[in-house]
Amino acid sequence: MIISQNIIDDHNAKQLAKHKILFDFAKNETEGVENIIQRLIDFQVAIPSWALGTGGTRFGRFPGGGEPRSLEEKIEDVGLLHKLNKTSGAISLHIPWDIPTSPKDIQTLAAQHGLAFDAVNSNTFQDQADQALTYKFGSLQNVNKAIRKQAIDHNIEVIKHGIDLGSKSLTVWLSDGSCFPGQLNFRKAFENTLESLQEIYVALPSDWKMFVEYKAFEPNFYSMTVGDWGQSLLYASKLGEKAYTLVDLGHHLPNANIEQIVSLLMMEGKLGGFHFNDSKYGDDDLTVGSINPYQLFLIFNELTQGTQPNNSPFELGSGFGWMIDASHNIKDPLEDLLQSVEAIMVAYAQSLLVDADALEEARISNDVVKAQEIIQGAYRTDVRPIVAEARLRAGAAISPIGIFRDLNVRNAFIGERGLKTVATGL
C-alpha cells in the first residue's frame, strides 16, 4: 500500500487549524524553536526488520493479520512508516531472518521508499534448520572450536550481506553465558569470545563499526558473557577503534542508571548506538517511552549535553546507530512503532530545551534545587506541537497514527497479504 503525498496533505489540512494554535503557543514559549525543528527534521531512527510482525512470549502468540511475508513487504512497511513520520528513514536487518536474495533489487526498492540500511544483526542465539553444529552451549564462547568457527563464519557472512546493501555496521548480540554455577569457566568464555570477535573484526571494512551489545540475563540465567556495559566496553576497547558498545535500554538489571552509562561511554568515545524500547521488569521490549519516559528524556539529555561542541567526537543525529528494538505482542506493530518514534522525538526535543550553561552554573554552585528545576522544566514542557511541526515541514503527517487509522491501513494489508501471515523475527 502506497500512501500518496496528496492524501497526507489532505489529512494535514483537516488538522491544520488546531495544530497552528498549539504550535504558535509552543513557539512563543520556546527559545530557539527553529533550531530545534531543524534538528528534529534531521534526526532518523532505524526500524528493526524483526519487529514488523506480532511478537510473542514463550506462552503464545496472537497474530493480528497482514504481516509482511517477505523482506520486500517489510521494506514496504518501513517505507510507509517513513512516509507518515519522515523520521524512520532506515531499516536494520537481522540475518538469517531477512536474507536479501537479490541485494540490488532490495536496494532499489529501499531507495524508492527513501530508506537506507542501518546495522546488520547476526543471529547465533538460535539453531537454523540447515545448521551443522548447535549453539545450545554458546556460540563465540563455545568450548568447541568448530562451533566458534561456525559462529564466526556466520558473522562474516552477515557483514557480506551488509556490504551488498550499503550498511556500515554490524551488531553482535550474544546469548552466550551459562545457566548454572560451575557450568562455565568465566575467564575462558571471555577469552574465547574475544578471540572470536577479533576474527570477525578483521573482516570489517575500514569504514564499518562493530557494535557489541550487552544484556544482563536471558536466555542464560546465571551468567552472560557480555552481561553489562563494563564487559562490552572491555571487548570494544580490546578490539580496537571500530568497536563500540551498544546500549539496549531493556538489557539492564532493574533500576540501573542508564543515563550515567551513556554519559561515560560518550566520554570514552565508545558509545556506538541504541536499541530503544522500554521495560518494567527485564527485556520486555515494550513501546519506547511507555513505562519510563523520564528515563528516556534523561538519556537524551546526556546525549544532547555530550554532543555539545568540544564535549564529544560525535554529532547527534549522525555517527550513532539509532535503532528501535521492540516486540509488539498485543498492538498493531506499525502503530506501536509510530508511537516509539514519537516518544524518541519528544524526548530529543525536550532535551534540546535544557539550558546547558544554566545547568552547569547550578552544578558548580551546588544548587541542587535549581539543577532539578532546569531538568524537570524541560521534561514537563509539552513539545508535541513542535515535533508535529517538524513532521509537517518535512512533508509528513501531523498525526501519523490518525492517518494510519483513518486510511484503515491494517485492513488494506490484510486484504493484500491475508489474515494468517507470519513475519520472520521475534
Ligand code: RM4
Ligand atoms: C535480543 C537483543 C538483540 C535482538 C534480539 C532479537 O534480546 O535485544 O538486539 O537482535 O533480541
Ligand code: MN
Ligand atoms: Mn537489542
Ligand code: MN
Ligand atoms: Mn533484547
